[in-house]
Amino acid sequence: MAARTDYSLDHLRGISKRYLVVVAALVVGALLTLEAIIHQVQQGLATTDLAQQGTQAGATWGLYIGTFEWFAGMAVGTLAITGYIRFNELDAYEMVARIANIWAFICGISAAWLIVIDLGTPHRVLIVLSRWHETVMHSPLAWDVTFVTTLLVFTVTMVVLSLRLDFLQMDDDLPVHTYAVKRVVSLGATDAEIPKLESMRKWLGLGLIVLAFTAGMIPGLLMGVVGGQPGYFGSERGMVFLAGGLVTGAALVTLTAGLLRLRYSWRDKLSNSVMRGLGQALTLFGFVWLVVLFNDVVTVVTDMAPFFEQRIGDAMIAGELAPFFWLSVLLVAAPTIVLAAAKYRLGVRLQSLAAASVLLGVWVKSNLTVVEPLLFPNLPGFTGSYSPTLVEWVITLGAIVIAALLFVLAIKIVPLARVYKTEVSAE
Amino acid sequence: MSLPPIGMVVLLVILLMPVYVTLAAWLFAEPRDFRTAGIGIVYMAAIAVAMIASTAALGVGFWLIGSLPF
Structure with missing residues (x-):
């Protein structure tokens, strides 16, 4: 185990053998998932054990939607944690806020992904988008699509805004891929905007809390209606x-x-x-x-x-x-x-x-x-009765593997906390 | 008297509430700085467009996979 140490940006630099093994294992899992998805898209939902209720004695929703509910829940939970820390400006928890923020986005994407998979012929997503203005008037499923999209927009905005602020307060000594992120989030950034950015991060935190506790209930209540x-x-x-x-x-x-x-x-x-x-x-x-x-x-x-x-x-x-x-x-x-x-x-x-x-x-x-x-x-x-098929298991567990892969890649690119500028003291 | 569609109420009152809260606070909370607030809003709008466009692109991608000859 590593010796006790303070946070530094070293985790962004270099690639250890252990890291490579983890990424390689996750990539293999993701490729297996892709294979299963291609199989399902070409053969349709006949490759699953999903069937009509009643005479077909089946369940119309299974692992995909169950795991969607789990991911959507985690997205709401991590969203609320990020918002709570940012709104209350709990600086001791700044790394926790970044971790939760990254997970909120990844869980939101994973939830949306499983919905698309459950559509069976997933290009139906185009129909969902083009009919949204009609369906949102009456369909809780359309509200859910709207909620997940809002969640993704808010979580990425929080990542961008908090990184913009962090980069303004950090040294420029960044690895090249992190520097690229800095360039993207720092368009037009000046030191003069730090007080306003701190305020905007705080209020966006409140926005995340409101989102979590209002629209955040929709993936649950869409069944309750x-x-x-x-x-x-x-x-x-x-x-x-x-x-x-x-x-x-x-x-x-x-x-x-x-x-x-x-x-x-x-x-x-x-x-x-x-x-x-x-x-x-x-x-x-x-x-x-x-x-x-x-x-x-x-x-x-x-x-x-x-x-x-x-x-x-x-x-x-x-x-x-x-x-x-x-x-x-x-x-x-x-x-x-x-x-x-x-x-x-x-x-x-x-x-x-x-x-x-x-x-x-x-x-x-x-x-x-x-x-x-x-x-x-x-x-x-x-x-x-319902017994998930191999395709369902591979795609469902694969969604979890892909989520883990995204997080492991994210922590190679994004700083998890601030490392303050070296102070110019009167030594 | 007929009520407006329930979805209209859910959309305008519940789903968009975090957007109202955030935008109002960005524009009017102290310290006032419309330049930085404007940059934040532009970023947020760009991210929203990117999210919807990438979802549409995903749909097109699946449509292509579904029509592969093998």
């Missing part, structure tokens, strides 16, 4: 989604900060106090997620629930879906309780492990949330 669909319809869908987003966003940032600290030992920007702060956020949102989940489930497991809802509740709590449901609860509850009991002093390794467990737990639940109701349609005689 489907009156004919037992298990989806209900007024709490948006809040359930938001709770999942906040805990996964906190977990993703905690895991990333943990891995970076283990790799680089930056004790100034990722100090013990910052790591504990992240652990505290993860614990808080872990409990929030569990409380919201309880409220979400309790109505469908009582004897008074409508028949179609009750079938879903029974399958989830004690039936065929129970192993997945209880696994997801365990994967979130156990680390949350351990973190709370240890008062967020588990150490970087264990805390990172806890974050990974939470990410996995909510991923399982996101997929269940999408699939459960589709297996029990409004037809008493029918129950469906």
